[in-house]
Amino acid sequence: MTKEALTTHDASEDARNRDIKIYVNGEIVHRDEAKVSVYDSGFMLGDGMWEGMRLYNGKWAFFDEHMDRFFASCKAVSLDVGMDRAGILDALTRTAEANGMVSDVHCRLMLTRGVKVKPFQHPSLSRTGPTLVIIMEHSKPAAELQNRGIRLATVPQVRGLPMSQDAKFNSHSKLNCVIACLQAEQAGADEGLMLDPHGFVNTTNACNFFIVRKGEVWTSTGDYCMNGVTRQKVIDLCRANDIAVFEKNYSLYEAYGADEAFLTGTFGAQTPVAEIDGKPIGDGSREVTKRIRALYKELVEENTNT
Numbered sequence: 001m002t003k004e005a006l007t008t009h010d011a012s013e014d015a016r017n018r019d020i021k022i023y024v025n026g027e028i029v030h031r032d033e034a035k036v037s038v039y040d041s042g043f044m045l046g047d048g049m050w051e052g053m054r055l056y057n058g059k060w061a062f063f064d065e066h067m068d069r070f071f072a073s074c075k076a077v078s079l080d081v082g083m084d085r086a087g088i089l090d091a092l093t094r095t096a097e098a099n100g101m102v103s104d105v106h107c108r109l110m111l112t113r114g115v116k117v118k119p120f121q122h123p124s125l126s127r128t129g130p131t132l133v134i135i136m137e138h139s140k141p142a143a144e145l146q147n148r149g150i151r152l153a154t155v156p157q158v159r160g161l162p163m164s165q166d167a168k169f170n171s172h173s174k175l176n177c178v179i180a181c182l183q184a185e186q187a188g189a190d191e192g193l194m195l196d197p198h199g200f201v202n203t204t205n206a207c208n209f210f211i212v213r214k215g216e217v218w219t220s221t222g223d224y225c226m227n228g229v230t231r232q233k234v235i236d237l238c239r240a241n242d243i244a245v246f247e248k249n250y251s252l253y254e255a256y257g258a259d260e261a262f263l264t265g266t267f268g269a270q271t272p273v274a275e276i277d278g279k280p281i282g283d284g285s286r287e288v289t290k291r292i293r294a295l296y297k298e299l300v301e302e303n304t305n306t
């Protein structure tokens with residue numbers, strides 16, 4: 001594989017990002033001044049939750065869905081957010097205003113259990129907190145990915161069972177995904193295609209994964225992968241627009257032989273897959289992916305126009 005490596009999170013270069021302002025626990029400061037303690041639970045243990053969201057026309061796309069997931073994850077690990085979703089929205093609004101940002105903005109909202117009194121694991125050692133950080137960048141997904149498509153490699157790292165570290169936690173600790181990404185990179189691909197513990201195709205290290213076969217859209221059962229907001233929107237859009245969609249187990253045999261494949265995520269919306277393990281996917285016409293992408297674009301416009 002000789003093509004230049006691209007990831008689903010590649011954005012066009014934007015010089016304005018060198019001087020963005022970042023929210024840290026109520027303060028909004030230049031990125032060079034934005035700091036958290038080396039005793040912070042997020043730094044020390046990856047003990048925190050985050051959300052990636054996008055701003056269009058001054059409105060956060062699918063804000064309620066992101067907050068549903070965020071608050072549910074925090075509750076599940078007894079991480080007290082310290083404010084309600086109106087408080088989060090206020091912090092987001094203040095940060096966007098401080099940066100003069102309205103559209104084509106990507107945000108990473110991060111909450112950790114706060115600052116520890118000792119460098120050990122026990123959650124009760126986190127005495128000052130939580131720590132809330134909001135990074136917003138001017139961001140447009142790299143346009144060339146839509147034509148070129150992403151190259152996936154199936155990796156040895158698998159998705160875990162929910163009783164170890166549930167894949168539905170958008171936790172600061174993403175080591176499972178990072179290892180998968182490294183393995184994909186070592187195989188010369190852009191992103192890792194991860195199997196579930198039974199060997200069925202599940203997801204990629206950073207996005208949800210779909211295939212299209214004979215006009216039908218397939219994705220994994222939803223077990224073992226992130227409950228992606230974009231994944232659910234694609235399923236709902238298919239149902240509303242008479243596109244057959246199935247959440248089911250399938251193997252690499254069916255993925256290699258798919259007519260189309262695409263990834264979903266808040267950042268890149270729907271990103272086409274060019275090849276899996278060096279095998280080209282479909283003939284490159286990508287009709288169903290293009291249709292879903294257009295429907296999703298309309299949905300984002302509807303959601304952010306009110």
Ligand SMILES: Cc1ncc(COP(=O)(O)O)c(C=O)c1O
Nearest residue numbers: 206207208226228229230265266
């Ligand atoms: C592992 C993984 N899969 C999928 C997604 C996509 O989720 P969403 O569509 O909510 O952005 C994410 C995003 O955080 C992720 O980390």
